[in-house]
Amino acid sequence: MKLRSRAAHRYAQALHDLATGGAVLEVVGGDLASIQKDLDGSGDLRVFLGNYRHASARRAETLEALFAARVHPLVWRFIRFLESKRRLGLLGDICLDFKEQEERRQGILRGRLTSAFALSAGQVQDIAVQAGSRISKQLILETEENPELLGGCRLQVGDTVYDFSLAAQLRMIRQTMMAG
Numbered sequence: 098m099k100l101r102s103r104a105a106h107r108y109a110q111a112l113h114d115l116a117t118g119g120a121v122l123e124v125v126g127g128d129l130a131s132i133q134k135d136l137d138g139s140g141d142l143r144v145f146l147g148n149y150r151h152a153s154a155r156r157a158e159t160l161e162a163l164f165a166a167r168v169h170p171l172v173w174r175f176i177r178f179l180e181s182k183r184r185l186g187l188l189g190d191i192c193l194d195f196k197e198q199e200e201r202r203q204g205i206l207r208g209r210l211t212s213a214f215a216l217s218a219g220q221v222q223d224i225a226v227q228a229g230s231r232i233s234k235q236l237i238l239e240t241e242e243n244p245e246l247l248g249g250c251r252l253q254v255g256d257t258v259y260d261f262s263l264a265a266q267l268r269m270i271r272q273t274m275m276a277g
Contacts, residue, residue, distance in 0.1 A: 101190040108187065109194035112175050121169060126199055128168040133192040147186030156180065203235075208254035210238040213246040213262065228252060228259075 116125040136143050145151075145159070157180070164176055179185045200207070210216070210224060221240055229236040236254065243251075248263035 101194055102187065104184065105187045105190035106194050108175075108179070108184070109191045109198060112171075112191070113195055113198050115171060115175075119171060121171060122199070124169045125172055126195065128172045129192040129195050132164075132168070132172075133189060133196075136189045136192070143189060146188055149183055160185075200237075204233075205237060206232070206234045206254055207237050207239070208252060210240050210250055210252050211243050211246065212240070212250040213242070213244055213248050215242055216240060216250075224250070224252070228254070 112125065113122075116122045136146075142163075149156070151159075160176060160180060165173055168176070176185070176188070179188060179191075197207070206229075208225075208228075210221060216224075221238055225236040225238045232254070238252075246262035246264050247267070249261045249266075251262050251265070252259040
């Protein structure tokens, strides 16, 4: 989970509020997902958006060719607004933050499940369902392996970490023994 700027969060929140008020949340979300896919696939586009060395007329033409006809008018106005504030380099982070806000509204949280060895999709799903029921949210988990855990797993949801690893248990035993 990458840290993003507060400015990107505020812009995403403002766009989310506008889309909700205009009853176009799904369309705007789809447009932003498409833009994010373009940004992920093209380093040149990402560089262009954050580089203001080109003449403003040239940038405006390029932006219009890229976005005007393919996105909802609200998204197009938002892109032009970001351009006027020289903040278009934040567009990728805004897209990601918008998606997270929409998932939170739907009761979905993302987390990271780290285990000592590879888990099957069924095991990951079982952990997501059990942990999600405890916090009354639907969890979507990214997985990774870390053999240093020795066994068990570590679940991070937001800022909270649940460490059920063998390494953590051994650390607690060692601390207890050292304390007397």
